[in-house]
Amino acid sequence: MDIILQGAHSGEEAAESLARVLELFKERYHIAGFREIHLTVTLVDEQGDDVELVDSESNQAYRVFEVYRKGYELGGRKGTPVLELIVDNTRPR
Known part of the structure; x- marks a missing residue:
């Protein structure tokens, strides 16, 4: 199952939204736990531009x-x- 948080979020907002979704699964649907969680995120800087984390030794972006x-x-x-x-x-x- 994919959980999609639409729009721009601060780190705190994203964490709170994800926590609310997981709590909803627990309370409403009686989901006991989660085996794996995969998140796909687009990182943005303070100006709203997309950024990548780059390894300073290999110069490769972390995927x-x-x-x-x-x-x-x-x-x-x-x-x-x-x-x-x-x-x-x-x-x-």
Whole structure:
């Protein structure tokens, strides 16, 4: 199933909208959980122009940004999942 958030959104607005949709699935349709979530986003700067995140070493645009639940699903442990950033392009050089 695709979930489409039409129009421009700030990060906070997008997160809130997605949370409301997922909560609706839970409350109205009794959906217990989600196995995978794939998001396709168009990144925009403050002027509204499309931008890409580019690896400073390879000069290639990032096409996939993956977040894994560290030690949770693969290990079968119960508890609070920990999200881990796989590609960190935020460090200043």
